Amino acid sequence: MNVIVLENASAIGQAAGDMVCELVSRRPNAVLGLATGSSPVPAYRRMIERCGAGEVSFREVTTFNLDEYCGLPAEHKNSYRTFMREELFSQVDIPLGNTNFLDGNCADEAAESARYSRALEAAGGVELQILGIGRNGHIGFNEPGEAFTQEAYKVALTPSTIEANSPYFTDRPMPAYAMTMGVGQILRARKIILIATGEAKADAVRAMLEGEITPRCPASALQGHPDVTVYLDPAAAGEASI
């Protein structure tokens, strides 16, 4: 993995956002895999800035988001669909019809997973995947477990994830379940950027970079991917020997 430590989240956002913009300038119809949460927001701001300046257009880009909560109306302020609309889609020129999400309210999760796999395949797969990492080493919402997951599925969120994300929920308790792309699916992206900032991520980052490849740290699976760039601030880099 190519590990780059930059001074802060905004420098990381600039570098990661520029990587996305350069890809889209070269290939205007690129397929992007996107994450929610705080880590990618500065990169999204950079993409918005460069789109606003006319340096890049997302008109022909297709996106697939990693995950979505179960049991939240799609229009709820904490749904990942709403998050993406507010933090990126409404501020660039991508048509909303080009953006794809797992349906957290699906009645049949196997059918929903198959639908997402088919859509991904029909789009030619993800060219560039943006990831954050959970304090417990999750990527997407693939929580630590006994086996690496493959295609999308419904996951029970762990206490660590519920503790990390609950503060965002002010009008109701955070959902206990989510639909997420599987680790196998994430690894099929041709190129991956992972962003981690802050001390709370240092243990997970160390396990991802230096630990054994094990489903107990889902992000460790990235060690087996040929093209991963990891952007860290000094606090997240912690004691990892980089």
Ligand code: F6R
């Ligand atoms: C969200 C996602 C999660 C987050 C992770 C880190 O779509 O896939 O894996 O990337 O929970 O969240 P933040 O960036 O909020 O610390």
